[in-house]
Amino acid sequence: MTFLDLFVSPFTDYAFMRRALAAAVILALGGTPLGVFMMLRRMTLVGDALSHAILPGVAIGFLVAGLSVWAMSLGGLIAAIIVALVAVFLVRTTQLKEDAAFTLLYLLSLGGGVTLLSMRSTGVNLLHLLFGNILAIDTQTLMLAAGVSIFSLYVLCLLYRRLVIDGFDPSFLAVTGGGRGAGWTSPLFFVLLMINLVAAFQALGTLMALGLMILPALAARFWVRNIDTILPLAMFLAIVSAYAGLLFSYYFDAPSGPAIVLVAGMGTLVSAFIGRVGSVRLYLRNGR
Amino acid sequence: MTTPLITLEDVSVSYGAHRALQTVSGSFQAGTLTAIAGPNGAGKSTLLKVIAGLLRPSRGRLLLAPGVREHMGYLPQFSASQRDYPLSVMQAASTGLWPEIGNAGALNEPRRARVCLALAEVGLAGFEGRELSALSGGEFQRLLFARLLLQEPQVLLLDEPFSAIDAETTAKLIKLLLKWHAQGRTIICVLHDLLLIHKYFPDSFVLAGKCMGRGHTHDLFEQKLLSFDLDMAELHDPNDPNEEEVSHDVP
Numbered sequence: 080m081t082f083l084d085l086f087v088s089p090f091t092d093y094a095f096m097r098r099a100l101a102a103a104v105i106l107a108l109g110g111t112p113l114g115v116f117m118m119l120r121r122m123t124l125v126g127d128a129l130s131h132a133i134l135p136g137v138a139i140g141f142l143v144a145g146l147s148v149w150a151m152s153l154g155g156l157i158a159a160i161i162v163a164l165v166a167v168f169l170v171r172t173t174q175l176k177e178d179a180a181f182t183l184l185y186l187l188s189l190g191g192g193v194t195l196l197s198m199r200s201t202g203v204n205l206l207h208l209l210f211g212n213i214l215a216i217d218t219q220t221l222m223l224a225a226g227v228s229i230f231s232l233y234v235l236c237l238l239y240r241r242l243v244i245d246g247f248d249p250s251f252l253a254v255t256g257g258g259r260g261a262g263w264t265s266p267l268f269f270v271l272l273m274i275n276l277v278a279a280f281q282a283l284g285t286l287m288a289l290g291l292m293i294l295p296a297l298a299a300r301f302w303v304r305n306i307d308t309i310l311p312l313a314m315f316l317a318i319v320s321a322y323a324g325l326l327f328s329y330y331f332d333a334p335s336g337p338a339i340v341l342v343a344g345m346g347t348l349v350s351a352f353i354g355r356v357g358s359v360r361l362y363l364r365n366g367r
Numbered sequence: 368m369t370t371p372l373i374t375l376e377d378v379s380v381s382y383g384a385h386r387a388l389q390t391v392s393g394s395f396q397a398g399t400l401t402a403i404a405g406p407n408g409a410g411k412s413t414l415l416k417v418i419a420g421l422l423r424p425s426r427g428r429l430l431l432a433p434g435v436r437e438h439m440g441y442l443p444q445f446s447a448s449q450r451d452y453p454l455s456v457m458q459a460a461s462t463g464l465w466p467e468i469g470n471a472g473a474l475n476e477p478r479r480a481r482v483c484l485a486l487a488e489v490g491l492a493g494f495e496g497r498e499l500s501a502l503s504g505g506e507f508q509r510l511l512f513a514r515l516l517l518q519e520p521q522v523l524l525l526d527e528p529f530s531a532i533d534a535e536t537t538a539k540l541i542k543l544l545l546k547w548h549a550q551g552r553t554i555i556c557v558l559h560d561l562l563l564i565h566k567y568f569p570d571s572f573v574l575a576g577k578c579m580g581r582g583h584t585h586d587l588f589e590q591k592l593l594s595f596d597l598d599m600a601e602l603h604d605p606n607d608p609n610e611e612e613v614s615h616d617v618p
Contacts, residue, residue: 119452240470244462247452254419254441255466255518304498306453 103321109228134192301354440520463517
């Protein structure tokens with residue numbers, strides 16, 4: 080077996096593998112930069128909760144219109160917005176802290192979503208929505224993901240400086256940018272996050288939609304120190320994870336979404352041990 | 368007397384059931400250098416946040432002269448910035464230019480030169496390429512002063528700027544403050560160090576939940592509203608019959 084046979088032919092031989100790779104690359108390009116900012120804003124758990132929160136909306140879309148990309152995506156987006164607004168409301172008016180409020184809501188959403196789906200669906204559909212089915216991505220879904228990805232990158236360019244400043248010193252943005260729409264930075268960021276999660280759930284499932292966004296960001300942080308290099312490295316690692324995960328699932332007959340997340344997760348864990356910045360290796364070497 | 372730049376009219380702020388500030392009134396004239404003094408939990412930081420526009424008073428009003436809001440620089444308490452954010456010193460300092468260049472303005476050569484000048488002024492020449500995580504506490508505070516400088520603010524609000532840094536850096540930054548004051552900028556600085564207040568700040572604003580006194584620092588020392596003998600935590604208003612406890616911890 081040659082190198083080409085092993086690493087390239089699965090994609091040249093099968094259209095569904097090419098589609099899956101295209102979907103993963105598209106999701107990685109749009110979503111991973113958001114993952115980097117989520118990590119820097121210390122809101123990875125909030126993002127995780129939001130990704131689970133789209134399930135009841137997806138379920139309602141599915142019950143109403145069957146396996147329609149648009150109905151399920153719209154349902155998911157509405158559910159995510161409702162959950163985010165309710166979470167903000169609970170944090171402001173009750174003694175619940177942010178993490179607790181999101182935990183409450185995502186458990187509620189998962190329970191509700193799974194219940195709704197089991198009312199009129201087979202176990203296969205449920206599994207696909209929870210864990211994704213990147214090998215069955217159709218053209219419509221691919222186009223939706225591409226549109227979301229391009230839109231996110233564009234808006235992210237407009238928001239870039241504000242996001243950096245907001246993460247580094249939020250009061251600076253609030254004091255100097257008050258009259259320049261700085262208050263929109265966080266809500267817009269949340270909207271980007273939600274549409275990316277909705278675009279990703281078909282491929283990776285509502286349980287793991289965040290995987291390709293956040294794990295490469297965490298891994299990249301262990302190798303480079305500056306945001307200028309963290310961003311492209313994270314995107315690169317996401318694409319490599321997607322490619323390697325798909326190959327892994329092809330040869331070992333593993334479900335592809337989980338395989339991609341597994342590869343990205345292992346890569347992050349390895350980075351945490353041997354990385355050049357703040358890793359276990361450095362911890363042991365410095366003896367502290 | 369000219370119209371003050373900043374006027375507080377009966378400003379009250381509550382955190383839940385706790386009242387951090389109670390009907391505080393006062394004003395700040397252009398070009399003054401004022402220390403906000405008072406015991407822990409007196410609401411000093413709260414007052415500064417109200418002026419900065421970060422907190423809205425639950426009662427009362429904040430009046431600003433035209434143009435003040437646009438030319439305001441605010442330095443939060445030391446712990447408020449993320450010191451491990453993945454930026455270089457150059458990048459972090461240049462965020463001070465953001466109000467000027469917006470989202471898309473280029474960080475061109477003249478602007479980079481301005482950033483380098485500002486860094487040199489706070490004693491960070493040669494640090495441009497270093498990462499934030501490699502800076503000491505004092506160096507980080509110098510960096511934030513450089514950022515302030517780049518904003519070219521007319522009004523500077525500083526919250527305990529010397530609380531986490533060594534004496535040498537403090538001396539250097541005080542010199543900078545005095546220079547900015549001499550240039551005609553208005554400076555309001557939350558401080559707990561009475562020695563610094565006595566030595567360098569012509570005006571003071573003494574706070575203990577409410578305004579206990581304001582005016583020339585030396586008069587306030589004479590009136591024993593500021594005193595090296597007095598434990599600041601015991602500060603209270605002798606004329607207030609229904610005096611309340613004010614020494615809560617306020618964020």
